[in-house]
Amino acid sequence: MTTDDNNMGRTPTLADVAGLAGVSTATVSRCLNSPDQVVERTRKKVEDAVLKLGYAPNFNARALAAKRTNTIGAIIPTMENAIFARGLQSFQEELGCSGVTLLVASSSYRTDLEEEQIRTLVSRGADGILLIGLHRDPKIYEFLKRQNVPVVVAWVFDPNAKVPTVGFDNFSAMKALADRVISMGHRRLSTITASPQDNDRASERLRGIYASMMEAGIPKTELSIVEAEYGIDEGGAALEQLLCQTVRPSVVMCGNDVLAVGAIAKAQELGLCVPDDISVTGFDDIEIAKISSPALTTVHVPHRRMGKEAAKMLINLVNAAKNQNSILIETSLVVRASLSGA
Amino acid sequence: MTTDDNNMGRTPTLADVAGLAGVSTATVSRCLNSPDQVVERTRKKVEDAVLKLGYAPNFNARALAAKRTNTIGAIIPTMENAIFARGLQSFQEELGCSGVTLLVASSSYRTDLEEEQIRTLVSRGADGILLIGLHRDPKIYEFLKRQNVPVVVAWVFDPNAKVPTVGFDNFSAMKALADRVISMGHRRLSTITASPQDNDRASERLRGIYASMMEAGIPKTELSIVEAEYGIDEGGAALEQLLCQTVRPSVVMCGNDVLAVGAIAKAQELGLCVPDDISVTGFDDIEIAKISSPALTTVHVPHRRMGKEAAKMLINLVNAAKNQNSILIETSLVVRASLSGA
DNA sequence: GTGCGCAATGCAAGCGCTTACATTGACGGC
DNA sequence: GCCGTCAATGTAAGCGCTTGCATTGCGCAC
Numbered sequence: 001m002t003t004d005d006n007n008m009g010r011t012p013t014l015a016d017v018a019g020l021a022g023v024s025t026a027t028v029s030r031c032l033n034s035p036d037q038v039v040e041r042t043r044k045k046v047e048d049a050v051l052k053l054g055y056a057p058n059f060n061a062r063a064l065a066a067k068r069t070n071t072i073g074a075i076i077p078t079m080e081n082a083i084f085a086r087g088l089q090s091f092q093e094e095l096g097c098s099g100v101t102l103l104v105a106s107s108s109y110r111t112d113l114e115e116e117q118i119r120t121l122v123s124r125g126a127d128g129i130l131l132i133g134l135h136r137d138p139k140i141y142e143f144l145k146r147q148n149v150p151v152v153v154a155w156v157f158d159p160n161a162k163v164p165t166v167g168f169d170n171f172s173a174m175k176a177l178a179d180r181v182i183s184m185g186h187r188r189l190s191t192i193t194a195s196p197q198d199n200d201r202a203s204e205r206l207r208g209i210y211a212s213m214m215e216a217g218i219p220k221t222e223l224s225i226v227e228a229e230y231g232i233d234e235g236g237a238a239l240e241q242l243l244c245q246t247v248r249p250s251v252v253m254c255g256n257d258v259l260a261v262g263a264i265a266k267a268q269e270l271g272l273c274v275p276d277d278i279s280v281t282g283f284d285d286i287e288i289a290k291i292s293s294p295a296l297t298t299v300h301v302p303h304r305r306m307g308k309e310a311a312k313m314l315i316n317l318v319n320a321a322k323n324q325n326s327i328l329i330e331t332s333l334v335v336r337a338s339l340s341g342a
Numbered sequence: 343m344t345t346d347d348n349n350m351g352r353t354p355t356l357a358d359v360a361g362l363a364g365v366s367t368a369t370v371s372r373c374l375n376s377p378d379q380v381v382e383r384t385r386k387k388v389e390d391a392v393l394k395l396g397y398a399p400n401f402n403a404r405a406l407a408a409k410r411t412n413t414i415g416a417i418i419p420t421m422e423n424a425i426f427a428r429g430l431q432s433f434q435e436e437l438g439c440s441g442v443t444l445l446v447a448s449s450s451y452r453t454d455l456e457e458e459q460i461r462t463l464v465s466r467g468a469d470g471i472l473l474i475g476l477h478r479d480p481k482i483y484e485f486l487k488r489q490n491v492p493v494v495v496a497w498v499f500d501p502n503a504k505v506p507t508v509g510f511d512n513f514s515a516m517k518a519l520a521d522r523v524i525s526m527g528h529r530r531l532s533t534i535t536a537s538p539q540d541n542d543r544a545s546e547r548l549r550g551i552y553a554s555m556m557e558a559g560i561p562k563t564e565l566s567i568v569e570a571e572y573g574i575d576e577g578g579a580a581l582e583q584l585l586c587q588t589v590r591p592s593v594v595m596c597g598n599d600v601l602a603v604g605a606i607a608k609a610q611e612l613g614l615c616v617p618d619d620i621s622v623t624g625f626d627d628i629e630i631a632k633i634s635s636p637a638l639t640t641v642h643v644p645h646r647r648m649g650k651e652a653a654k655m656l657i658n659l660v661n662a663a664k665n666q667n668s669i670l671i672e673t674s675l676v677v678r679a680s681l682s683g684a
Numbered sequence: 685g686t687g688c689g690c691a692a693t694g695c696a697a698g699c700g701c702t703t704a705c706a707t708t709g710a711c712g713g714c
Numbered sequence: 715g716c717c718g719t720c721a722a723t724g725t726a727a728g729c730g731c732t733t734g735c736a737t738t739g740c741g742c743a744c
Contacts, residue, residue: 011489013700024724029702039722054488059465060405061700064729069402079427079446089422092448101462104421104446106434120443123401146396147353232629265633287574291607293635355730366694371732381692403730406699 012053020049032057063125072314073103073121074130075114081230081258082286084132087154087307091130094311100127100318109229111198115140122147128314130154134161135200150317154310155201157328164317165326166310170201173299173331174208174253177281180333181251182216185342186279189213190224190249192238192259202255205283209253224249228259235262236269243270250278250342257282257289260296264338275340285334294337301331354395362391374399405467414656415445415463416472417456423572423600424628426474429496429649433472436653442469442660451571453540457482464489470656472496476503477542492659496652497543499670506659507668508652512543515641515673516550516595519623522675523593524558527684528621531555532566532591534580534601544597547625551595566591570601577604578611585612592620592684599624599631602638606680617682627676636679643673 018025023042030037031046038046049055063069072095076084092102103121107114114131118140121129128150141162144151156167181189189209196203210220224245228238235254239262242249254260260282264274274280274294282289282298289296306329313324360367365384372379373388380388391397405411414437418426434444445463449456456473460482463471470492483504486493498509523531531551538545552562566587570580577596581604584591596602602624606616616622616636624631624640631638648671655666 014702015700025701026703026725027723030723033702037722042722054485056461056465056485056489058406058467058700059462060402060411060467061729062702063402064400064406064731065700065702067702067729078431079421080424080431081427082422082424085421085423085427089420089448102447105444106431119398120401123398125400125402143396143398147398232633261630261633268635288603288630291574291603293610356732357730367731368695368733369693372693375732379692384692400730403699404732406701407730407732409699409732 012055014055014057016053017046017049017055020053021045067125069101069125069127070099071101071103071124071126072128072130072311072318073105073124073126075105075107075117075121076132077107077109078230079104079106081256083230083256083258083284083303086286087303087310089307090304091307091311094308095315098315100315109194109199111136118144122149127318128152130310130314133200134158134163134165135198135203150314152310152314152317152324154306156204157326159326161326164313164324166306166313166329167327168301168306168329168331170204171208171211173301174205174283175212176208176333177283177297177299178209178212178253179215180335181253181279181281181339182212182218184339186251187218187222187342188247188249189218189222189251189253190226190242191253191255192226192228192235192242192263193255194230195227205255228255230256230258232258232262232265235259236266239263239266240270248278251281251339252278253281255283257284257286257292257296257298260298260338261288261292264292264294264296275338279339279342281339289334289336292338297336297339298334299331300334302329305329354397355400356397358395359388359391359397362395363387409467411443411467411469412441413443413445413466413468414470414472414653414660415447415466415468417447417449417459417463418474419449419451420572421446421448423598425572425598425600425626425645428628429645429652431649432646433649433653436650437657440657442657451536451541453478460486464491469660470494472652472656475542476500476505476507477540477545492656494652494656494659494666496648498546499668501668503668506655506666508648508655508671509669510643510648510671510673512546513550513553515643516547516625517554518550518675519595519625519639519641520551520554521557522677523595523621523623523681524554524560526681528593529560529564529684530589530591531560531564531593531595532568532584533595533597534568534570534577534584534605535597536572537569547597570597572598572600574600574604574607577601578608581605581608582612590620593623593681594620595623597625599626599628599634599638599640602640602680603630603634606634606636606638617680621681621684623681631676631678634680639678639681640676641673642676644671647671 014025014028018028028046031043095102105117131153132155134153134156151163153163153165154167157169158165194202196206226238226241228234260280264280267274272278282296285298285300289298309327356367356370360370370388373385437444447459473495474497476495476498493505495505495507496509499511500507536544538548568580568583570576602622606622609616614620624638627640627642631640651669
């Protein structure tokens with residue numbers, strides 16, 4: 001027994017396998033990547049050697065040589081709530097069907113971090129990237145184009161964007177909800193929203209509320225706005241802030257279900273009855289919307305379908321590089337007990 | 343203007359930067375990795391070239407040459423609920439402090455998938471790996487050891503395991519809860535749990551319940567068990583199943599808060615009053631535990647601290663390779679309204 | 685002025701893999 | 715029996731980077 005061909009020291013390489021199997025590295029490589037090019041007998045020898053050595057290919061070397069990673073990256077604002085997790089899960093499942101691995105990073109809603117992570121993903125050789133929302137420094141899109149990395153943007157729909165989008169119309173969805181709210185007699189409106197600054201979903205939804213108010217002839221000033229990060233406790237805190245104001249709003253439209261559930265809990269804690277004293281609405285229709293008490297009026301977003309479509313589109317782009325048309329995901333109003341007439 | 347030194351075609355490489363800056367590739371590399379080895383004037387030239395070219399280093403090439411990726415991998419059972427997400431978030435934050443990137447994969451609670459993903463992470467050159475729970479094929483641990491990739495296991499505590507763990511004592515935590523439940527007079531017990539088959543957290547917690555029953559002289563048969571995947575709807579379905587049995591349990595101890603919230607919602611839907619007709623307990627103490635109505639009796643797990651400690655430990659292992667001692671994360675009982683006397 | 689030490693830089697050998705191209709040899713048609 | 719064909723395999727040139735070692739040239743002590 002020699003000292004170097006067996007399981008001593010270094011982790012085994014392609015060359016080790018080739019040596020053991022008595023073939024060239026090229027043949028081993030072919031066994032791994034396109035087995036049908038190799039005759040049965042040879043393949044068997046190679047497979048035995050692989051097993052015996054416990055060989056695992058070095059991904060980085062492979063990526064370097066092949067200039068392809070079969071990897072797609074996604075950057076989401078946060079992993080901490082179910083909203084993105086669910087869409088991402090089906091995104092991942094769909095990718096998996098095509099043998100593509102998903103790399104996830106979360107930006108904590110910070111554009112600087114996001115930018116850094118985009119660079120990281122690119123330099124890791126992601127064949128494509130999924131981003132949430134369109135709003136970001138144009139330089140990033142240039143960078144991506146220059147690096148030849150296709151991008152799909154999800155969670156928003158904009159057929160005129162310079163990158164394909166898979167998502168819903170945040171403006172119209174929220175406007176539809178606001179229309180309903182206003183039609184039920186609400187006039188003193190309020191909203192708890194993520195900062196619309198760097199967040200086009202939030203700003204579009206806000207626009208939706210304003211548009212609805214305008215149509216109903218309600219002055220803009222009738223909407224009180226509190227910004228909050230997404231979280232149950234944050235929703236509660238935001239509600240308290242709203243209640244401090246001179247006129248108490250009759251309804252609070254929350255940027256998502258998590259905020260809404262927090263707001264409801266806090267309202268109840270403060271002795272208010274939802275919806276009699278104050279109505280609350282959410283956005284997303286995640287599971288807690290249904291089990292909240294009172295159950296949450298919200299906008300249903302088919303996250304899974306969105307994730308799946310985004311994956312398909314990205315795979316197409318990676319493979320064929322032909323342009324893809326943006327896909328509109330339809331949302332729907334779900335009216336439940338947390339909303340009542342004013 | 344020549345055709346190849348500027349921003350045409352290919353993405354720029356180290357050599358391009360070196361050419362533009364009029365230095366060697368080694369110098370450029372040093373500028374990027376240990377700037378203090380390079381004199382100011384040279385560094386400036388290089389930085390200008392980098393900017394001008396929009397150069398981004400090729401991670402794979404770097405990893406191949408340097409045999410280090412500054413990357414740590416984590417495989418969690420699911421991204422779909424907040425339980426792991428939160429621990430992972432602080433894990434990531436802590437890693438970020440040391441300039442380490444996190445790669446996340448989710449195994450959907452499937453051991454075969456997990457194994458595959460471990461191989462993927464290793465072949466991607468992860469410097470270390472975080473795993474949830476100890477229970478898995480010993481071969482995997484051997485593989486990891488052979489590949490020289492340090493591992494930390496979280497969510498469980500076992501000082502005798504062959505790998506360091508950062509977690510809590512699932513057995514004792516659940517036993518403490520069961521002790522409380524039983525001390526309140528409950529005798530007809532039930533539990534909704536993940537399949538304890540491949541899940542040591544679940545099996546330990548189950549053992550905890552049995553241990554408590556035994557101490558109280560309650561026969562094992564008094565515990566009805568329903569297995570369910572983690573999810574609100576699944577919790578509801580499991581509850582229905584429990585209610586079909588001849589004797590209705592007076593308490594249902596759920597494997598986590600998500601199941602518990604689902605069970606509560608379903609019970610209420612069926613016209614039962616919680617806790618008067620049936621008590622419900624959870625595990626984890628995530629945010630919804632507090633806002634559920636009635637609020638959930640559960641076991642508080644400091645997920646953030648666990649994530650942070652795991653990160654520190656893994657970084658130590660990667661750097662120094664000295665053995666680390668397992669860390670016990672203390673849990674605590676949180677008694678809220680969902681549990682009452684039998 | 686000479687020589688030494690040392691900081692700054694360059695040279696070039698890989699890292700482990702893929703793949704275009706070259707080589708081999710078995711087989712069948714003539 | 716010869717040769718063309720083609721499938722199976724081998725050869726070797728990179729992929730873009732890091733890094734040990736060699737080289738350069740500067741400042742200083744003498």
